[in-house]
Amino acid sequence: SKAILVSTSVTGVTIQGNYIKGGFYGIFAFGGGARIIGNIVERTESQGIVVPTTTPTGTTLVANNTVDGSGICYILKGASSGVTVNAYNNLAMRCVTYGYEKVTVTYNQSNNRCDSTTPTCSNNAGTIATESNLGLIGGSDPTSAEGFCLTPSSPLLTAGTYLGAWATGYNGEDLGKPPAIGARGLCLGRAPADTRVLATGRAQ
Numbered sequence: 744s745k746a747i748l749v750s751t752s753v754t755g756v757t758i759q760g761n762y763i764k765g766g767f768y769g770i771f772a773f774g775g776g777a778r779i780i781g782n783i784v785e786r787t788e789s790q791g792i793v794v795p796t797t798t799p800t801g802t803t804l805v806a807n808n809t810v811d812g813s814g815i816c817y818i819l820k821g822a823s824s825g826v827t828v829n830a831y832n833n834l835a836m837r838c839v840t841y842g843y844e845k846v847t848v849t850y851n852q853s854n855n856r857c858d859s860t861t862p863t864c865s866n867n868a869g870t871i872a873t874e875s876n877l878g879l880i881g882g883s884d885p886t887s888a889e890g891f892c893l894t895p896s897s898p899l900l901t902a903g904t905y906l907g908a909w910a911t912g913y914n915g916e917d918l919g920k921p922p923a924i925g926a927r928g929l930c931l932g933r934a935p936a937d938t939r940v941l942a943t944g945r946a947q
Contacts, residue, residue, distance in 0.1 A: 746787075749774040754801060758782060760913050762888045768793065769813065775801030775826065779808060781913045783888055783926050786812040791835075793818040794828050796846070802827040806906055807918060809834045809891050809926040815841045816861070819868065821848035830855055830868075832903035834925035836877065837861065843868035854903045856924050874898055880930070888913060892930035899924040 746768050749756055753774040761782045763769045769784030769791045775798055784791040791810030794803050798821045805828065810816035816835035819828045827849040835842035836858035843855060845868035852871070857864035859875040877883075878897025881890020891913075893899055903910075903922040910922040918928045 746771060749777055760915070762913070763787070769810065771795060772803060773797055775799055776803060777801075778804045778806075780804065780806050781911060781926050782808045783891055783913055784808070784810045784813060784816075785885075787814070789814045790818050791816040791838075792833075794820055794826075794848075796820045798826055800825040802829065804906075805830045805833060807832045807903070807910070807912065807922065807924070807926055809836070809913075810838070811885065811891075812837045812839075814839045815844055817843045817868075819843065819845045819848065819850060827851070831906060832922060832924045834858075834877070834899065835861060835864070841866045843871055845869070854924060856899065856902075888927075889930065891925065891927045893923055893925070893927060895929065897923075900929070 747770045749772045755776040757778040759780045764785045766787050768789045769787045771793045791813035816838040830852040833855045838861040842857040842861045842864040844866040852869050855871050857873045859873050864873055865871045878894045880892040885891050900923050901919055901921050903924045905921050910918045912918050912928045913926040916928040916930050
């Protein structure tokens with residue numbers, strides 16, 4: 744399946760509400776000032792969501808995403824001191840090596856989580872808590888976007904940092920205030936999400 748790639752010439756783009764399954768990597772934000780919100784990336788061979796070392800400038804927001812089964816789930820870097828990455832309320836699960844990796848960039852994070860099967864949750868990315876039971880509808884092995892919805896007893900509910908208008912899940916569900924961690928909330932009373940793999944984000 745195809746990844747989402749934002750070139751360095753495209754700045755300020757919003758990548759929101761996408762489901763990417765398989766392939767080599769998920770979302771690469773080369774352009775500065777991106778907002779990467781409410782996406783599900785599942786079982787990519789290499790990275791899940793990446794702000795690479797070639798991202799030149801600006802503040803990138805990475806919030807309320809779920810990455811499952813990628814080699815490294817989140818790489819949060821940037822080219823220089825002119826780059827800031829803000830990472831809030833993201834979920835990393837079953838990552839092969841690292842949940843979150845950060846290198847030489849202004850970096851703010853809070854209320855991100857790993858599951859307990861990820862070998863190293865944080866590689867220079869701050870203290871990130873782990874959860875042994877995420878409380879997902881799909882259990883420990885979700886196979887669709889609906890499988891990442893939370894059960895009423897999930898510890899991820901109301902555990903996040905409130906981000907105002909961005910507190911919306913993958914299928915438009917209200918994540919609450921404070922919001923849930925990850926890309927899905929309870930999903931009660933909503934029509935099933937379209938689970939096709941998307942090749943491009945929604946630019947807003």
